[in-house]
Amino acid sequence: MTQLSKENPLNKNVLNNINRKSVLQPGEVALVGSGPGDAELLTIRALRFIEQADVAIYDRLVSDEIMALLPESCERFYVGKEQAKHCVPQGKINELLVQYAQQGRKVLRLKGGDPFIFGRGGEEAEFLLEHGISCHVCPGITAASGCTTYAGIPLTHRGVAQGCTFITGHMQNDGQLNLPWQSLSCSSQTVVFYMGINTLPSITEQLINHGRDANTPAALIRKGTQPDQQIFRGNISTLADLVKQHNITPPTLIVIGDVVNQLTDTALAKPGFLDAKDYQMKMPLAVKAG
Ligand code: SAH
Numbered sequence: 552m553t554q555l556s557k558e559n560p561l562n563k564n565v566l567n568n569i570n571r572k573s574v575l576q577p578g579e580v581a582l583v584g585s586g587p588g589d590a591e592l593l594t595i596r597a598l599r600f601i602e603q604a605d606v607a608i609y610d611r612l613v614s615d616e617i618m619a620l621l622p623e624s625c626e627r628f629y630v631g632k633e634q635a636k637h638c639v640p641q642g643k644i645n646e647l648l649v650q651y652a653q654q655g656r657k658v659l660r661l662k663g664g665d666p667f668i669f670g671r672g673g674e675e676a677e678f679l680l681e682h683g684i685s686c687h688v689c690p691g692i693t694a695a696s697g698c699t700t701y702a703g704i705p706l707t708h709r710g711v712a713q714g715c716t717f718i719t720g721h722m723q724n725d726g727q728l729n730l731p732w733q734s735l736s737c738s739s740q741t742v743v744f745y746m747g748i749n750t751l752p753s754i755t756e757q758l759i760n761h762g763r764d765a766n767t768p769a770a771l772i773r774k775g776t777q778p779d780q781q782i783f784r785g786n787i788s789t790l791a792d793l794v795k796q797h798n799i800t801p802p803t804l805i806v807i808g809d810v811v812n813q814l815t816d817t818a819l820a821k822p823g824f825l826d827a828k829d830y831q832m833k834m835p836l837a838v839k840a841g
Pocket of ligand 1: 662803
């Protein structure tokens, strides 16, 4: 059995009772989702890969709190990207992963959220496999799930939203935002846009043009699940102004749908905590009906 360091949280007996299946061998890569920021949202599998890594290649969206969990001896390479400003091109990242694996290192590829949701994890895995390098894959809590939950927004709610769609608001290479607007404008679903802050005016315009009610509740969640998380609530027609007024920058998620104000219509006292006192003051009818 692998020896765990004294200071590591996995030393807790209760976690040791969970059978260890995540063993990173020299020459292998672990492609790991770190969730939206709060280290408590890491999976146990993610934490186990983190503690075994001797080299970590990580993105901008991996929080400092999570980076602090890496072993001291682990080498760190930042390959973060910002929209349109690629720090290290994707091709180079792929090559780095192969190089380190071929040197017999235990390589951790650490990504924000889930590696397979708008994370290019599929491309990296493909490249590794093509080069004969085996790869452990580990999901993370994706921003749409983690950030909405920590903002007190249920993505689906009986009688309010029967489904939800995660979609990218990032423009295609031709400078267009060609999305299935008709289906995104259906009122019984929640729509979550990733990477949409720069294209927000066209997103809201298209939704309204395709029949979504301009008064549909909407929210912007910046740095969701982190101690400095910000939530801005409005409706489809006010979102673009909110961005200007508060100078909202990435990483921000756009959430559209009636679920936005289902549990609360204000910022929470702390991320991920719904205060019963606030709820009873704001939603007295809902409490009675319950
Ligand atoms: N693989 C990631 C998404 C990467 S795309 C995942 O599964 O979550 C990057 C976009 O994700 C950002 O532009 C933003 O829209 C969203 N995002 C990621 N983390 C976020 C966070 N903590 N708060 C708000 N938005 C976040």
